[in-house]
Amino acid sequence: MPRSSAAVRRAKKATASDLAVSVPPARMICDKNFSLSVKTTTDIHGDEQTHIWHIFEESMHALYRASSFGWNPQKKKTEMFHPLSRFLIAREITDPTHTGSHIIAYAIFRFEREERQDVLYCYELQVSTRARRFGLGKLLVHILSDIGVQWGMTRVMLTALKANHAALSFYKSTGFTIDESSPDFSKDSEGETRDECDYSILSRCLP
Template identity: 45%
Template sequence: MARQLVRNALKIPSAELQVHCVQPESDISGLSYRACRAVELDNLAKSQIWDLLESNMKDILKPSSMGWHPRQKRSEVFDRLSRFILVLERLEDDKSDKVVAFVMFRFEHEDEENLLYCYELQVKEDVRRRGLGRKLVAILDEIGREAEMEKITLTVLKANAKAITFYLKLGFEIDESSPSKYGEEVDYEILSKSLVDEECC
């Protein structure tokens, strides 16, 4: 039954996830949100996603234990099981939209738990401090609960202190699977946020 929940989640169409991306009428940011699978991305969107990821993470990953391996990273990001919530900005001098932020995630079963695993959450520098990251996490929370996942999980480098602070403020904690829980000296933490409401006694 546990694994079946993930199998069911993998079948959820993008249109069903899109309902979590509807902007309130009071929103005047001019930005829109789009849910899609990796296989539904066109070449322009893939290029914009990759450029944003590379701009934000290359210098952080390069000296880390994970390293910067473009070919492997591309394969991971655009894997057929990858899902995206894109934040799009309409360009005034063009009819196309530009990706200014995104979150990439997958539904996974790991260590007997059903997870919504957040692989990437990236925001373009010139649209930061507008609550986009917080909004994307809120969307993941809704999607994970509806799919009956137990928690949102992610890996973050310790050198990325701002990211760690951001996630902790949103209710994430160091996960029991994180090496630091066992006294291992590594340069990253595994964080998680429970999607299971505690029942009152």
């Protein structure tokens, strides 16, 4: 386990209110209004956990079943709802009171020490199928970067399955590249990238 730094230890203690400084409370995209919030695992209620899980399952079930990770709901839920997880949540505003507004997109992240660098590690970034093509994914990436900068992180990192071509294309368009720690970063004697693993570790440097 990499030794934590003072910046990571400080960031891990941040409350939802502390993190929300970098998060706009609302944003209009394509004539639709969305509310944005940050929560810790203890702030997430049962119905919210259910919605978060359903969006993940909707997008990733088939990909995980075909991957080296396999489909293990209990293990994945333990990772997603870890005590140190933080949730950046988007909801569509359908009425002034926000009553009945379900989660339609989210990012799950933690502050970690990786390869001697302080990073914001994005464990999940998911957008419900009915809310895609509005730019919510890019908005969440930009907000994650702002949070990372606020708390002194040097980059945003994540793991993506190679079979998830849409996700890889999206992350490339938002400035992510293959990180040096990724199994497929190094090249063999003939200059070809190694392809044994079915996932890549990507990163985006922060200013």
